[in-house]
Amino acid sequence: MIDDVFAQLARQGAALVRLTSDSRRGAPGAAFFAWPGAAGDGRRHIPEAIGRGCAAVLWESEGFDWNAEWRLPNAGVKGLKSRAGLLAHAFYGRPSDSLWVCGVTGTNGKTSCTQWIAAALETRGERTGLIGTLGAGFAGALGPVDNTTPEALEVHRLLAQMKRTGAGAAAIEVSSHGLDQGRVNGVAFDCALFTNLSHDHLDYHGSMEAYAAAKARL
Template identity: 40%
Template sequence: MIGDRAKERGREWAGRFLPPPVLGKLPERLSGLSDDSRTVGPGTLFILRCGSTYNEQHLREAVDRGAALLLVPEIHLSSVARRLGEWGCDIPVCATPHIQEASGIIASAWWDFPSRTLSIVGVTGTNGKTTSSFLTREILEAAGKRTGLIGTVWFDLGDGMVEAPQTTPGALFLQESFARGRENGLSAISMEVSSHALDQERVAGTHFSAVHFTNLTRDHLDYHKTFEDYFLAKSRLVLWTNPDGSQPGAVVNGDDPYGKRLLASLRGSGRMVLSYGHDPSFDIHPGTVRISLDGIEGTIRLPGGEMRISSSLPGDFNLQNIMGSIGCAL
């Protein structure tokens, strides 16, 4: 349970982190933050997350449940204002042109920017995200960093494993999860970041310490219009710029054709980049390695040294996962 201090904000906070109201005045007090009308209570800041259309029933439910302030997309401002007038509501309204991105940034501010004080490692790619996020967590734990997990199957925010709601949670829930991990004494979180989450700005407002690209194969074309769109969505994490303008270190699988493309685009960017793969020219590559049904044994060559590995995970694909995860922990 997150402490009560971060659960209530005043007018000064709203004036600092929200767009100026276009209808009414900012309320004296905000008691909560939600983009789900079912969880709105008296005093809540309700964010109307939507696309080209919005559900009026959700808006009405938020109003009826006591929302104190609305943040809506600019494209729907006139429609929302008209509905509020028809319903006889005088709730103040703020508007933004980028509701998805604004949601994450505002949620981060609501919870006192938790990812600034945590080492957040984001893993993206078609295959290997789950294994790599677990491996990264184990490596960081072995190095003495108490590390949480936000994954496809499991969450661990420092108070035990629970089933994950989705690959990458919504922007508001994600920032609250970071805050919960911080309060539980975590110093790092290893997390999977899906292409859907990147396209929908669910990680907006997050300060990443490292980002990891595993590979890209044909998938999710039911969501992304083309394979190029899928690649561009994934690449957003690798090319990430943090809210303060800093850039996380990037760890990229150079054996993958799209990883090679990303490495070429990162060349000369000024950010720290670690490549990994089988070619000795990569920053992280195998030394003497034996792969069998019993697992992987051998040495991994790193910038300035060598590391001995012993894993029960079989297969060359897991050797790649191990190399990438080591890179994230460097």
């Protein structure tokens, strides 16, 4: 199903170079992913994405009909948000399959642990990428990220970029929000590290049990 989506878009004439779920970052060659979320329905921003030159749109099919006036390659996908990670994994050439990837979760210590992991691997000659609170990239040259764990499309793009620039490994901070929202779906983790669990983020998760369950998904 995953490869079929991109094949369907290609048959419609789409030439894609990147994926985004932010219509403000729409541009020629980009595929815009539109799904309903807590902050609003991304499908309302399809006209903006088209106006910015996006090459295609993937949209959550449940409860929505494509507007025939939007003459653009498109594909309706049921459960798009949960499948976004797998779609990005396939689109970017399955980068985590050929990297040693460690995910670090826990209330405290994620940043320190990922930095230590990267430093240890670097001493063995393994160039190691980082994704987390301090940014994404390589130690000493981190670029900004929107969240500790970026959204799924961005995580896979970053991993592909790291692979292209010589990385053999990656250490990722995986927040409970990121796990609950599927931001690391599709990442082929080789190692999972749990640091600790204390009372935090209960406004989001509702209870310690739900918070622990989110962490356990890694």
